[in-house]
Amino acid sequence: MRIVSNTAVSLDGKTTLVLDKHEFLGSEEDRKNMSRLRAQxxxxxxxxxxxxxxxxxxxxxxxxxxxxxxxxxxxxxxxSRRMNFDNILSNFISVKQLQLLFFTRKDSCPPHFPHEVLSYSDDPTIPQIVDELAQRGINTLLIEAGGNLITQFIRHNLLHEIYITICPKIIGNNRSPSLVDGTGLDRFLVPQMTLKECRTVKNEVFLHYVL
Ligand SMILES: NC(=O)c1ccc[n+]([C@@H]2O[C@H](COP(=O)([O-])OP(=O)(O)OC[C@H]3O[C@@H](n4cnc5c(N)ncnc54)[C@H](OP(=O)(O)O)[C@@H]3O)[C@@H](O)[C@H]2O)c1
Incomplete structure (x- = not known):
């Protein structure tokens, strides 16, 4: 399985200003790039x-x-650990091109959840998730998660390509999430990456690295 991530970051490597709010850092061109990656x-x-x-x-x-x-x-x-998605799942009713699948731990699985849930005795690990998706015939997995999950994929050596859009913004808050978060990587796990493409469109830089 090919596993790629796509993230828009500010000049100081942040993915958003605050954890609990979605912000588009990128331009229309970045959204087109994201759409092409989703199509693949x-x-x-x-x-x-x-x-x-x-x-x-x-x-x-x-x-x-x-x-x-x-x-x-x-x-x-x-x-998810918390599985608290009240009031938002209705956004997915009658979306024919999409199926939702949740990975969680057994003690967090809400009863009568309206979508498919796979639950594990502890937090699902990245290898468990990747194995399950491979068994379902997934050839390309796109990670649009934040830095917390991206770190877990890198730690398990299960991220193969990274797409980054560098956006002309500075966020500058040391509590803002960044491309790779959590406890960080051990020195020997710091990945060596090869630059495959570097494209500039107006004020943004589109980078594609292979690990
Ligand atoms: N700029 C960009 O391109 C971009 C891309 C993605 C995200 N973001 C932003 O980044 C911020 C979120 O960052 P984040 O790293 O917290 O992202 P995230 O993608 O939501 O990942 C963290 C969440 O994943 C769940 N989780 C992580 N590891 C788990 C495990 N092993 N087992 C079970 N659940 C697990 C937990 O969900 P629960 O809280 O449900 O338990 C945790 O809060 C948001 O503000 C988002 O909008 C920006």
């Missing part, structure tokens, strides 16, 4: 916090959608 993917993964901040179907935009197989159905994967 079979599954798109976020964490619970990103899902609450942007509780909408993560699908390609209509012009990219038209170029895809009309039968294609994307899997939107949500990884």
């Amino acid at each position: 993917a079979d599954a798109i993964l976020v964490g619970g916090s990103s899902f609450r901040n942007w509780p909408y179907p993560l699908l390609p935009h209509s012009d990219d959608l038209e170029k895809c197989d009309p039968q294609k159905k994307w899997l939107q994967v949500v990884v």
Whole structure:
């Protein structure tokens, strides 16, 4: 399985100003780039916090959608401990091109949850999630999660490509989330990356690295 991430960051490497609010850092060109990556993917993964901040179907935009197989159905994967998604799941009713799949721990699984849930005795690990998606025939997994989950993929050596859009903004708050968060990586896990593409459009830089 090919596993890629796509993130828009400020000049100081932050992904958003505050944790509990969704902000578009990028321009229209960045959103087009995101749409093309979604069109290439079979599954798109976020964490619970990103899902609450942007509780909408993560699908390609209509012009990219038209170029895809009309039968294609994307899997939107949500990884969560808290599973507190009251009032937002109705946004997914009657979205035919998308199926939601939640990964959580057994003691967090709400009864009568209206979408498919896979629960584990402890927090689901990245290898467990990747194995499950591989068994379901997912060839390309796009991670649109924040730095917390991206770090977990890198730590397990399960992130193969990174797309980054550098946006001409400075956020400058040391509590703002960044591309890679959490406790950080051990020195020997710091990945060596190869630059595959560097594209500049107006004031933004689109980078594509392979790990
Ligand atoms: N600029 C960008 O391109 C971009 C992209 C993505 C996100 N963001 C922003 O970044 C911020 C969120 O960052 P984040 O790192 O907290 O993102 P996240 O993608 O929501 O990941 C963190 C959440 O994932 C769940 N989680 C993580 N590891 C887990 C595990 N092993 N088992 C079960 N659940 C697990 C938890 O959800 P629960 O809280 O539900 O338990 C946790 O709060 C948001 O403000 C978002 O809008 C920006």
